[in-house]
Amino acid sequence: MIQIQNISVQFGDKKVLNDISITFEQGELIGLVAPNGTGKSTLMNVLMNYLQPTKGNVLFDNRLSYSSKSNEVKIHQFVSMMPDQSDLYNHLSGREHLKMFATMWKSDMKLIDETIAALNMGHYVNKKTGTYSLGMRQRLCFAMQIVANTEIMMMDEVMNGLDPNNVEIISKILMQKKAEGKLIIIASHLLDNLEKYADRIFLFNEGKLVDANEIVEGFSKATIKTIRVKKMHEKLKETIKTKYPFIEQQTLVSEMTLLHLPSSEPQLLSELTAFLVEHHVVDFAFGKVTLNDLYALYYHEVI
Template sequence: MIEIQNITVQFGGNKVLNDISMTFEQGEMIGLVAPNGTGKSTFMNVLMNYVKPLKGKVVFKDSLSYSNKSNEVKIHKFVSMMPDQSDLYNHLSGREHLKMFATMWQSDVKLIDETIEALNMKHYVNKKTGTYSLGMRQRLCFAMQIVANTEIMMMDEVMNGLDPNNVEIISNLLLQKKAEGKIIIIASHLLDNLEKYADRIFLFNKGKLVDSNQIIEGFSQAQIKTIRVKNMASDTKKQFQELFPTIKLQTLTNGMSLIHLPSSEASLLSSLTSFLVERNVVDFAFGKVTLNDLYSMYYHEDQNVPAI
């Protein structure tokens, strides 16, 4: 469990984190989404005690907080952050890095070979990391955290530089760790992937963490919430708003128009379908608002940005 109590971080006159309070439970995968420079990395650095807040505190199991160095040592036995590629030693092999992390966290050494096998690293893990490609180095950094096997794992852009096959392999391994009861906190720009696997997704706004369900009610539920229409003509939009004045129509910066549905009643869906087909609009789909849609709505729209 992580209990975040009134955390505020300020750099100069800018409150990067502004009085944040929330709780994360064991067995949760938490997604953090925001443009660069809005507080994602700072938030995780506070959880690791790499950045000290102006006020507030973070409380872990057994009421432990970063009140002294002894407590920090105890907390870091069950909390870890995935290392950065710049943390790798080019003169050491991947296997030596994994042994180092297993030793530091006193985890089961059997995890080393299991993780190497799961991540398809056998053909290069005994080579020096100075010879690794970007994707190989990223897999090693992820493997190091898996081998540490802590109860709480934090990752900043874990999928960076990976091809789709390795994204899928890592995602499945994360689901396995979640099933083991670990808290996994991931900051990512790979939104389609994050939406598939995260239990809760938070966006950053003016120093606050905002639950995606606060922005769009029921966002995380698998219900028909919208019609997504590509390249909807201006005159069609005008006609739509005249015929359906109570239904919200929103156009994103990528040209996608979202028709936000007040309900998924068959009669309403039939009426909207007929309206579109009669005007030769055929490139549309029913579904829920995607995380990519939500990101565009929240960070790139001049209007309709929710007030916090």
């Protein structure tokens, strides 16, 4: 468990983190979403004690904080940050990197072969990492954290440079680790994927963490209350406002218009479908507000 207590980080006149207080529990997968430079990596660096906060404290397991070097050593026995590709040693093989991490965290060496198999790394893991592609290096970095097998895992852009197949493989492993009771915190720009497996998703606004459910009520619930229409004409938007004044409209920078229904009654959905078809609109879909939608609404930009 991590308790973040009134954490602030300021660089000159810029307050990157602004009095954040929140608790993350074991068995949770936390998603952090925001444009670059808004605080995701800064928060992780504070949690790892790579960066001293201007104010506040981080408490682990209800007892340990970074109050001394000995405490930091104890915390880093059960807390890890996924290594960056720049941390790899080009003259060592992938397997040697995995052995190094398993040894450093005194984890079960059986995890090495299990992780190699799960990530389909067997055909290159014994080669020097200097010969690896970006995707191979990224898988190795993820594998290194998995074999460390810490109770708390932090990952910054874990899916970078990976093809859809490997994204799904890593997602499956993350869900397995969550089921084991690990606390996993992920900062990511792959929003579709993050939305599938995160228990809670937070966006950043002026140094604060904002729960996605505070931006769109019931965001995390799988209820069909939104119709997504591509490139709707302004005249039709006005017609809908007149005919259905109880329906909230939002148009994203991607030119996608969201029609938020007060309920998911079949009769209302059927009536709206007929209305749209009658007005020659065929490119629409029913569903919930997606994380990509939410990002565009909140930051007025598209990933």
